[in-house]
Amino acid sequence: MKRDNQLFAVHNFAKRQLGSDRSGHGFDHIERVVNMAKKILTKENADPLITLSAAYLHDVSDEKLFDDPEEQGQLILRLLTEHAFSPAQIEEITAIIKNLSFSKTLNNKTQRLSLAGQIVQDADRLDAIGAIGITRAIYYGGKHAETIYDPNIAPREKMTKEEYRNLDNETIINHFYEKLLKLKDMMNTKTAKKIAAGRQKIMLDYLNQFKAEWSAEK
Ligand code: ADP
Numbered sequence: 001m002k003r004d005n006q007l008f009a010v011h012n013f014a015k016r017q018l019g020s021d022r023s024g025h026g027f028d029h030i031e032r033v034v035n036m037a038k039k040i041l042t043k044e045n046a047d048p049l050i051t052l053s054a055a056y057l058h059d060v061s062d063e064k065l066f067d068d069p070e071e072q073g074q075l076i077l078r079l080l081t082e083h084a085f086s087p088a089q090i091e092e093i094t095a096i097i098k099n100l101s102f103s104k105t106l107n108n109k110t111q112r113l114s115l116a117g118q119i120v121q122d123a124d125r126l127d128a129i130g131a132i133g134i135t136r137a138i139y140y141g142g143k144h145a146e147t148i149y150d151p152n153i154a155p156r157e158k159m160t161k162e163e164y165r166n167l168d169n170e171t172i173i174n175h176f177y178e179k180l181l182k183l184k185d186m187m188n189t190k191t192a193k194k195i196a197a198g199r200q201k202i203m204l205d206y207l208n209q210f211k212a213e214w215s216a217e218k
């Protein structure tokens with residue numbers, strides 16, 4: 001089937017682009033996002049080819065991961081064109097990739113996402129919370145030499161994109177209050193809201209236990 005071949009090409013491309021990533025956006029993250037998007041698609045009436053292609057490609061032109069995101073954008077355009085995606089399909093997929101990230105939402109620059117985009121956004125956000133989310137936060141924090149926790153540094157609310165990026169005294173635990181615990185209420189679809197509620201509980205239990213251990217209570 002043409003659609004399966006198109007998706008396979010997109011899968012292979014994303015794997016080549018992100019396979020060596022060690023910042024928490026590796027191909028394992030992509031496969032979890034794709035699998036979650038598939039699950040949400042069983043309840044939502046969005047186009048699977050658009051949704052899953054955008055899920056595979058959503059980090060391939062991220063400015064945090066690539067020195068030249070413009071060039072990455074061109075590679076995506078070439079890939080989709082070569083595999084006979086229509087101009088309308090290409091437009092929707094690239095609009096999703098551009099508008100998805102949390103930091104853009106902070107600046108209110110986001111255009112309203114299509115349903116396919118909302119599904120990918122939910123799947124991407126779900127991968128930042130729960131047990132996987134805890135693991136990714138610690139992995140990221142270690143790589144960026146963050147402190148684990150400092151009770152004297154209060155979590156910061158409502159930061160701009162630049163402030164969020166340039167925090168020099170971020171702690172792993174504060175990242176939960178500044179970002180991860182907020183994601184639950186930002187889910188678009190019913191399916192994601194339900195899953196997020198369970199994952200929120202895991203994070204809250206973890207934070208409670210962490211603080212109890214920190215102060216030798218338990
Ligand atoms: P996105 O996947 O939306 O582009 P990021 O690149 O900001 O998000 O984050 C990738 C992973 O690293 C996420 O799981 C996120 O929670 C975690 N992370 C991002 N910033 C921090 C931070 N300052 N401290 C700890 N974990 C972080």
Ligand code: NI
Binds near residue numbers: 025033058059
């Ligand atoms: Ni992602």
